[in-house]
Amino acid sequence: MxxxxxxxxxxxxxxxxxCATSDVVDLQPGERPALETDEAxxxxxxxxxxxxxxxxxSIVKAPALNQYVRGIVCRLAPDHCPNMRIYVVQTPHFNxxxxxxxxxxxxxxxxxxxxxxxxxxxxxxxxxGHFLRRHSLQLWRDARAKSDFLAFFTLGxxxxxxxxxxxxxxxxxxxxxxxxxxxxxxxxxxxxxxxMAKAGYDPFEAPxxxxxxxEERDAVEDEDEAPPIFFAxxxxxxxxxxTLQRLAEQFAVGRAAGVRRQAEILAATAPHRPAWLxxxxxxxxxxRNSVVIAHxxxxxxxxxxxxxxxxxxxxxxxxxxxxxxxxxxxxxxxAISLGGAPSEVHRSLGQVYWRMGQSAxxxxxxxxxxxxxxxxxxxxxxxxxxxxMRKGS
Amino acid sequence: MIGARHNVCVxxxxxxxxxxxxxxxxxxxxxxxxxxxxxxxxxxxxxxPPSDARVLLLPPxxxxxxxxxxxxxxxxxxxxxxxxVNVQAALDSQxxxxxxxxxxxxxxxxxxxxxxxxxxxxxxHEAVGQSILIHKYSGxxxxxxxxxxxxxxxxxxDVRILARDSGASYALFVYMRDSFSSGGRVxxxxxxxxxxxxxxxxxxxxxxxLVDLHTGDVVWFNRLVSTVGDLRKDExxxxxxxxxxxxxxx
Numbered sequence: 001m002x003x004x005x006x007x008x009x010x011x012x013x014x015x016x017x018x019c020a021t022s023d024v025v026d027l028q029p030g031e032r033p034a035l036e037t038d039e040a041x042x043x044x045x046x047x048x049x050x051x052x053x054x055x056x057x058s059i060v061k062a063p064a065l066n067q068y069v070r071g072i073v074c075r076l077a078p079d080h081c082p083n084m085r086i087y088v089v090q091t092p093h094f095n096x097x098x099x100x101x102x103x104x105x106x107x108x109x110x111x112x113x114x115x116x117x118x119x120x121x122x123x124x125x126x127x128x129g130h131f132l133r134r135h136s137l138q139l140w141r142d143a144r145a146k147s148d149f150l151a152f153f154t155l156g157x158x159x160x161x162x163x164x165x166x167x168x169x170x171x172x173x174x175x176x177x178x179x180x181x182x183x184x185x186x187x188x189x190x191x192x193x194x195x196m197a198k199a200g201y202d203p204f205e206a207p208x209x210x211x212x213x214x215e216e217r218d219a220v221e222d223e224d225e226a227p228p229i230f231f232a233x234x235x236x237x238x239x240x241x242x243t244l245q246r247l248a249e250q251f252a253v254g255r256a257a258g259v260r261r262q263a264e265i266l267a268a269t270a271p272h273r274p275a276w277l278x279x280x281x282x283x284x285x286x287x288r289n290s291v292v293i294a295h296x297x298x299x300x301x302x303x304x305x306x307x308x309x310x311x312x313x314x315x316x317x318x319x320x321x322x323x324x325x326x327x328x329x330x331x332x333x334x335a336i337s338l339g340g341a342p343s344e345v346h347r348s349l350g351q352v353y354w355r356m357g358q359s360a361x362x363x364x365x366x367x368x369x370x371x372x373x374x375x376x377x378x379x380x381x382x383x384x385x386x387x388x389m390r391k392g393s
Numbered sequence: 394m395i396g397a398r399h400n401v402c403v404x405x406x407x408x409x410x411x412x413x414x415x416x417x418x419x420x421x422x423x424x425x426x427x428x429x430x431x432x433x434x435x436x437x438x439x440x441x442p443p444s445d446a447r448v449l450l451l452p453p454x455x456x457x458x459x460x461x462x463x464x465x466x467x468x469x470x471x472x473x474x475x476x477x478v479n480v481q482a483a484l485d486s487q488x489x490x491x492x493x494x495x496x497x498x499x500x501x502x503x504x505x506x507x508x509x510x511x512x513x514x515x516x517x518h519e520a521v522g523q524s525i526l527i528h529k530y531s532g533x534x535x536x537x538x539x540x541x542x543x544x545x546x547x548x549x550x551d552v553r554i555l556a557r558d559s560g561a562s563y564a565l566f567v568y569m570r571d572s573f574s575s576g577g578r579v580x581x582x583x584x585x586x587x588x589x590x591x592x593x594x595x596x597x598x599x600x601x602x603l604v605d606l607h608t609g610d611v612v613w614f615n616r617l618v619s620t621v622g623d624l625r626k627d628e629x630x631x632x633x634x635x636x637x638x639x640x641x642x643x
Contacts, residue, residue: 033470040470041458055512140467147463148577155584329619 117261118205128193202258304338449561462577508556
């Protein structure tokens with residue numbers, strides 16, 4: 001069966017050569033593609049997608065937060081900033097994305113995990129890199145060229161009666177499309193780093209956000225099988241950390257230290273953090289959430305509030321033995337003594353004491369909740385619970 | 394490399410069978426041209442609209458694509474602009490022929506509360522349209538049995554907001570998608586036909602709904618599927634819109 005082997009080798013060679021050259025130049029500020037181009041088609045399509053997203057219920061409209069994120073983007077790329085629209089999307093997962101027409105999504109799960117403004121700036125810079133280097137367009141052209149080639153190749157192979165080779169060629173084609181995508185990601189990492197470092201941020205903060213994600217990933221024991229690296233659209237996280245660390249060391253030579261602006265991000269996110277943490281806890285991934293909470297505690301801002309959510313994390317896991325209830329109670333106690341936690345901390349404390357069979361303490365906690373929250377929407381329910389406890393045990 | 398593949402392909406087909414196959418290919422392509430429309434009307438009673446009924450015509454939602462050899466659909470901005478103009482013109486002239494008073498809906502400025510509502514209505518109409526396509530046009534395997542003998546979709550009374558001060562009693566929504574085979578796709582179709590495989594070419598899909606602006610009910614709905622036609626051309630767009638508006642109760 002020499003023919004299929006040769007054919008496959010030729011296919012892989014052709015595919016690898018196809019992505020070597022790229023005639024796409026950087027996007028200029030205010031540039032719009034000419035109407036007849038494929039790029040204009042992508043912009044048109046993404047405008048419709050953006051149009052629909054902009055009225056989605058998941059968009060966070062809070063003006064101060066939006067101004068804050070936009071402010072960072074404009075500091076990184078002042079010339080391009082007027083042509084980018086930034087949408088903050090409410091979801092506890094870590095992600096940001098950039099469309100070719102300049103619409104950027106930043107998920108609140110990402111903002112929550114950034115320990116300082118420098119880390120957030122790096123990720124935003126990465127997305128700006130995709131926009132400036134027109135990666136979506138490159139990826140589209142590459143995918144189109146390769147899949148067209150593949151269509152002909154598969155048909156030709158099928159006509160010659162060697163159908164199975166088509167599958168191998170498809171594999172090779174898919175892999176090469178993803179390689180191109182990984183190159184794009186490396187380039188965006190590079191651009192993001194440069195934008196962030198040149199804007200005066202501490203370059204050593206860039207790899208730290210990926211390190212935090214590695215920690216989260218490693219904390220989970222029985223994670224769903226991650227996609228094989230062969231197909232990963234991003235370089236491995238470890239590779240990214242190593243690259244950014246090296247870039248930071250090179251950049252820092254002979255330069256003054258950059259800024260982190262931790263206070264600024266904490267101030268901007270403070271009003272939203274309770275809602276974001278509630279969302280995070282809903283996912284019920286205890287191992288991942290522990291890592292996020294641990295990092296938030298390190299930041300040492302509004303620690304009482306974070307301890308409340310740490311307690312909630314244990315309470316929601318609700319193991320049958322006492323361990324989680326005890327950990328939760330300890331966390332709630334800390335939250336109460338430090339202050340800054342919402343008044344629900346007393347109710348939650350009541351619930352875990354009740355679970356541990358300590359009804360007197362549970363009753364006290366519920367009563368503290370009701371006095372702290374006179375207009376509690378669940379007053380009737382809690383009062384009924386207290387009455388039941390007085391009667392029962 | 395490419396030359397080598399073609400040799401491999403042709404090497405297995407002698408000259409006589411090549412000409413037969415070529416005829417078969419042409420036949421395959423010719424027979425595949427067809428246009429289908431199917432109208433549904435609300436199962437509730439619909440009063441005949443008054444003779445001075447005003448129809449609010451929403452901006453047609455049109456997008457055109459090029460169908461690549463692999464089946465990828467590449468959005469085309471210039472084609473879409475041309476098609477939008479043609480479809481709008483066809484709608485205007487055909488509705489005017491019915492002696493209807495047409496009001497063209499002007500979308501409000503971005504970032505105003507009205508703009509938000511309009512966008513939500515657009516999205517709602519698309520969702521309702523997709524639902525109708527699933528339950529009324531996709532066969533019994535995926536349609537809900539409760540929808541089998543009824544046609545009772547509605548956008549809800551909030552659609553009244555679209556009417557504003559236009560005095561319109563109906564709104565007409567039009568949604569069209571069209572795609573055209575690239576040179577590579579046509580070549581692939583021919584090659585495929587030679588070995589007895591039928592590959593589809595570009596397709597035109599559209600739907601239109603007439604909505605009662607007092608209740609929000611969808612009183613008339615039509616779906617168009619066609620393998621011929623070109624919205625970039627004036628006459629062809631006119632024919633497509635004519636098909637789309639067939640049996641509209643106005």
